[in-house]
Amino acid sequence: MTKATVRGRAGAGTSARQRTVAAAARAAAKRAEKARESSLDEEAAENAAADSAVAENAATESAVADEASASGTGADAEAREQAKGAVRDEAGAEKSAKPARRISGAATAVLAALVVAGLVAVAMLGWEYRDDQRTQEARTEALAVARKAAPEILSYDYRHLDRDFAKARAHLTGSFAGEYRTTTTKVVAPTAEKYHGVVTATVAKPPAGGAPAASVVSAAPEKVIVLLFMNQVTNSTQVSGPRLDLNRVRMTLVDTSGGWKVSALDAL
Known part of the structure; x- marks a missing residue:
């Protein structure tokens, strides 16, 4: 028990x-x-x-x-x-x-972080390479446009002002196009017609020959600034003979849907 x-x-x-x-x-x-x-x-x-x-x-x-x-x-x-x-x-x-x-x-986790860092680095290098390529293309294209546009913008003949101004406006864009129209209509045209003014502008060339005196100051894929040395020969009833003016011009060009256009022009 x-x-x-x-x-x-x-x-x-x-x-x-x-x-x-x-x-x-x-x-x-x-x-x-x-x-x-x-x-x-x-x-x-x-x-x-x-x-x-x-x-x-x-x-x-x-x-x-x-x-x-x-x-x-x-x-x-x-x-x-x-x-x-x-x-x-x-x-x-x-x-x-x-x-x-x-x-x-x-x-x-460490391996995943390394893979992500590697992908980011590759993407950044690729982006920088593409940006550099676009910038080089912008320099070449904008410089060619500037050499062509500058003489047409700075030249005119009192005998066919409308045609000359229209040709110049084809190179312009933005607010500068409006400023150019106002200046040529109210100032340049009356003076040229009164004194029979004829202005012929060309991009200067070295005495020994070579490429026109124009170079890129700064460049980006959408915007390029070009410096040009211009020769302007003026004939009018105000002067006894042709007058040569040596000018420096800074031209700003931007990439638009219609190609490279001039958005600003400053005499230096």
Whole structure:
């Protein structure tokens, strides 16, 4: 009877401990599930899962220990020690797996960052190369337009002013086109007609020959500034003979849907 009572008390105590450990394991499992569902922190989910595994292993270890204690035999004691060892090995494996997963995740993040940085560098180099190519094309095209446009903008003959001014306006754009129309209509045309003015402008050339004296001051894919040395020969009733004026002109050209056009012209 005494043995039965002791065994019964031991069984009741064991059952209570098992229920407590099992409850802890279930609570830990719920926390792990909640962490996984919320996706707030992957590491928190892994820790919670590890806690759940440890709690379950502890429950198993406690159950094995209680069974071995209740039986009291040497064979059961040996089995208990083996079970504890298995539980400890499983818990150790679970804990050692966490750093491995963290290292793997860090390596993946570093590799992804390097790939993104490489792609950005390639894109920047490609953009700079294309921009440089467009700038070189702009320099060549705008300089050619400036050499042609400058003589037509700065020349006129009182005998066919409308034709000369229309030819000049074809090279202009923006507000400068309006300014040119106003100046030629209100100032240049009346004076030229009154004094029979004829102005012939050309881009200066070196005495020994060579390319016209025009060069690019600054250039961008959509805007180019050109400096030109101009010779202007004026004939009119106000002077006894042809008068030569040597001028420097700064011309601003912009790329439009109709090609390169002059947006500003300043005498220096």
